[in-house]
Amino acid sequence: MIFRKGELFCGPGGLSLGASMASVEALGEEYKVEHVWANDYDAGACATFRHNICPENPDSVIHQDVRELDIERLSAIDAFAFGFPCNDYSIVGETKGLDGNFGPLYSYGIKVLKSHQPKWFMAENVGGLQSANDGNAFVQILQEMESSGYTITPHLYKFEEYGVPQSRHRIIIVGIRKDLGWKFQVPKAPFKDSSTWKTSRQALEEPPISDDAMNHDFTQHQGKVVEMLKYIPPGENAWYDGIPEHLRLNVKGARLSNIYKRLNPDVPSYTVTGSGGGGTHMYHYGQPRALTNRERARLQTFPDWYEFLGGKESVRKQIGMAVPPLGVKIIVEAILKSFAGIEYAIEPAKWDDELHLMLTSGERLKIPTLI
Template sequence: MIFRMGEFFNGPGGLAYGAKMAAITDRSGEEYKVEHVWANDIDESACATYKHNILKNHQEAIVYNQPVQELNIHELADIDAFSFGFPCNDYSIVGEQRGMTGDYGPLYTYGVKVINYHNPKFFIAENVGGLQSANEGKAFINILRDLASAGRGYNLTPHLYKFEEYGVPQARHRIIIVGIRKDLGLDFKIPVPTHSGNFVTAREAIENPPIPDDAFNHEFTKHSDKVIQMLNHIPPGENAWYEGVPEHLRLKVKGAKLSQIYKRLHPNKPSYTVTGSGGGGTHVYHWAEPRALTNRERARLQTFPDTFEFLGKKEKVRQQIGMAVPPQGSKVIFEAIFKTFAGMEYDALEQSDWWKGLGIDFETETQLSLKV
């Protein structure tokens, strides 16, 4: 069974690469996998990276490099599967959390339009954990309601995935909503974490195996003498606000002090969250060397293989890596979806503990049948 897949907000292809790795074969020898048909993103560099890595063997597939608002959804090729990591800018707890009132918050509705028109067998929607609290939780409820009632109707299984529990060497938490068309009568379950208490560390990800000096996207950042001196006073796992930093090297910052500013990795723990935006101090810093990680090292923390080549200028590459879904996390979810369609058993959670304590009665508030 080959699922013809379309994608919005494709970025460099984290979701898509994970989907490609997730192909399975059932007992009768039938293969379940995706074939990428079309994708869309507003960022030119991300589209180039996606074409280069995801579609290089699919000459007929198309990447539309334009605002999603300008696409004619009726002219897009037929699909069986759909994925969209709709922009998180207005839902991230790092930002203002404007939610539906922001410029990016309503963009998920274009994904709903695709589902309405194409009625794919399944879809995956992805966003940051802050989605649950934007607009006092109302944004999340609206999104769930719209997705469940789209097209012929979908059974939803939303969950806050902590990707470090699935082999990603990074504390990266993302809400993933899996929707399977109701008329198919299939029951998707959340796959059991594979690495609980046995996390892959930053050191393992970056040093095993060593990155060749001539690896793609492995350019080093030039730092000022002051930054190098400051980093030399910050122990692994600590940040710019560490009290051992001499006064003359301290940052002069008023107001909120973000914990990841000039934060050095702890070699024996997963990395903190890799981000794609922000200036100096947000690039993720080596535990032993007084420097920022290279883009190749950052890509390893995101579980992109060294053969995955990001295109564009250095800062554009940094942005692509930081905004992507870790392919290893995507692979786990797509494998579970394929096994659901194949009727194959897999280790799954009986329910999502994430819902406990949120104080929202989703059955009542949304009038939906959600897997909780």
């Protein structure tokens, strides 16, 4: 059984790559996912997606603002994915939620569900979604997914427990069309024990990255930055007490913990991000420099053959905003096993006990969507 997949906010293709890696077999039949169409407003991300996911069908990737996309005319699909923009839900920033410019964009995913009625969908966002607008944004989004005809299973996935060498916590909502008569179960995290987590050293060194690897350009730092980094031990940041006074940053106000923070080689990395200026590019544990984009891609579990197109900063943004393919593979495999009738180890969804209450409590927020 092949599930034909459409995707909004596709980014550089992390979710699609993970989905394409998932495959199960039952009674001689293979269950897998096939790309049909994708959309994003970022030109670099679209170019990367075309280059790696569907080079034989570049027109299937639509570079366009989702608000101008004719959703009803898109090809029929059996599966749908959307990592709707997280800018307004992230704990880093103003957390405007549904009141922001990006917050209401999830509603275009709802429009796809209502128009195309795929058999299943997968939506992804940051953990901050659960607290945006005092928690009301999360409730509203879940209510709209459910009322579109889906039995939903939201869960906070800790990707380091799914083999990703990075502490990255994301809400993923899987929905199964109600007429199919069953509910998705969260696959048990294979690496619950922290002693089994993949470390940043393993990600960057096993195997070593070749000197001529794609997207492996080094940053030319100012001398003062290099000297400061030499005083910062692995796992520490620009506020480390051992940095000489003349090398310290002259910064007033909040001291963000990821400023010039070096990786700890013995644990998963901290979260790879796509935004932020100097000092937020992630820093190597053994060398006084920022990580290359290829190293950042390794932490996101992209294979070395996956080439990101665009300028260096565009690529950095693409990598940071992507969903780790390895984590997606495990979740999509569980979806495929469900359809194939194959049992797998499960764990309770984070909001199992509260979900019914969230879906039936009160009126939705009176916030207009963009549709």
